[in-house]
Amino acid sequence: MRQETGRAVRVNGRTVHVEESGEGPDWVVFEAGQGLGRTSWDAVLPLLADRARLVAYDRAGFGRSGRTAARLDIDDLAADLVAMVEAVVPDRFVLVAHSMGGLVARRAAESLQPRLRGLLLVDPTPESAPVYDTFDQTAAKVDRALSVTQQLVRFRPLARMASGNIRRVFPADTYATMLAEDFVPDGIAQTRKEMRAVAAAIPRLRAEPPALPTCPTVLLSASRPAKGRAAQHAAIAEHQRRWIDTLPDGRFEEVDAGHLLQAERPDTVADRVGHLLGRVPGRSAPPA
Template identity: 75%
Template sequence: MRRESGRVVVVNGHSVYVEESGRGADWVVFEAGAGLGRTSWDAVLPLLADRARLVAYDRAGFGRSGRISGQLGIDDMATDLAALIEEVVPRSSSLVLVAHSMGGLVARRAADRLGPRLRGLLLIDPTPESAPVYDRFDQTARKVDRALAVTQALVRVRPLARLASGNVRRMFPADTYATMLAEDFVPAGTAQTRKELRAVVAAIPRFRAEPPGLPTCPTVLLAPTRPERGRGEQRTSMTVHQRQWVATLPDGLFEGVDSGHLIQAERPGIVAEAVGHLLDRTARTGEHGHTHDSPPPAGGSAG
């Protein structure tokens, strides 16, 4: 099993479990996608240990964080993230925020709260609210929820939990997967994943009506170029909308990566390089501002 030690931090009345590692003057905070927690960053963190202080955590209700009885919305998660940063990251330090998938919605709302504290933002395959996949997402979510309800019952039996999480087992180191199996792929973890899916359904109409402010800090979006089987058309559409969103930013960079959705597991080096790119920008500007003379992160096609 993983040997990383963490601590519990209380934010907004929620007990969240936090692991801190690395060293340096700058700080990087990681926000996981739906159904995932701090362990989803295990392959990336060692690559950045000499560059910055690193913070990975489990959202309230997930992993080793305290259980919650109610339904948290995306705004609630963003408020927790901002409060966690206020509690853990010194105000004098430069901050880069990294978020995967649904975590991108959380991070963008949190960016509004963090203001100039945020010096860099890395989004890994987020779904912009303009994407057509959200047009009927409530219907999609109901189908996924029915499947997750079955999974929630199955994961009570450990061999079935391994079977249900086989795609994850193939992507993560053995000790990381063992921790995920013990903490995440359990009935409570699946129940929380279902709640997070409902949170996305509830959030999209507001994101479309009142989108978060555009990040003014340097922002990198990593998008996979390898679609899931049977979803090539959806992937193409998603990429178009991701590129369009990046084009609206004052300081944005799009990069395609030869990977599936879990880029941090399949191509951790590229994620680390993108974080390093943002840290270098922070070091060069020394304050919230923009430069345009730095090369894009390696490993993909910038556009």
């Protein structure tokens, strides 16, 4: 398995595991998607290691972070991200977030905005997307399925079967760590908690969306839908475009990849981070 070391950082009465790598004058912070942690950025980090200080972490309850019995909502997760940044990052930085992490990052950006040099969202689902119209029902169905998975992953061959989509796209050493840390009963339990947190947050986010980021923002949209979800995927992409069009300095870009874009196209993610590090607010982004 991967051998990166990290440190425990106290945030709001909880503990999160933080790994720092890379060198240079700039800073980049990574926020994972649902059910994933710091390891989900493993393919991207080496591509930026000679350019910036890189900070990846596990949210409370995941990976090597401390377990928590609390029912954390999206605002709690955002507050943990803010507290972690304040404890670890001394300068302005680019924030990168995947999938559900985009909701966390956008809420955190309300507090972090003065320090943000740029925001890179990797295939997020805006709260306005139709997929969230009945998400409470979807979340309930997924929770029932995950309750079974939570028991099955006690048996490691079954854990490998349940994580086949991860195994296919992530490096072998990264997958081995994910299997050991995330595809375990506690990790699945935390994924279930976060699914419920998203379902509870959507009505509030629709009623009072997070303030729009004023920093340069890039949204990478995965262009390859999961099997049988072409219509849903097209609707999400449309709402991604609509959201980015509301920003004073936003850019939408489709990428030939599935939802785990950072694993399939780490070069693209790293390149767009580099563009944001080189941006001056108000100046047009360079072409792809």
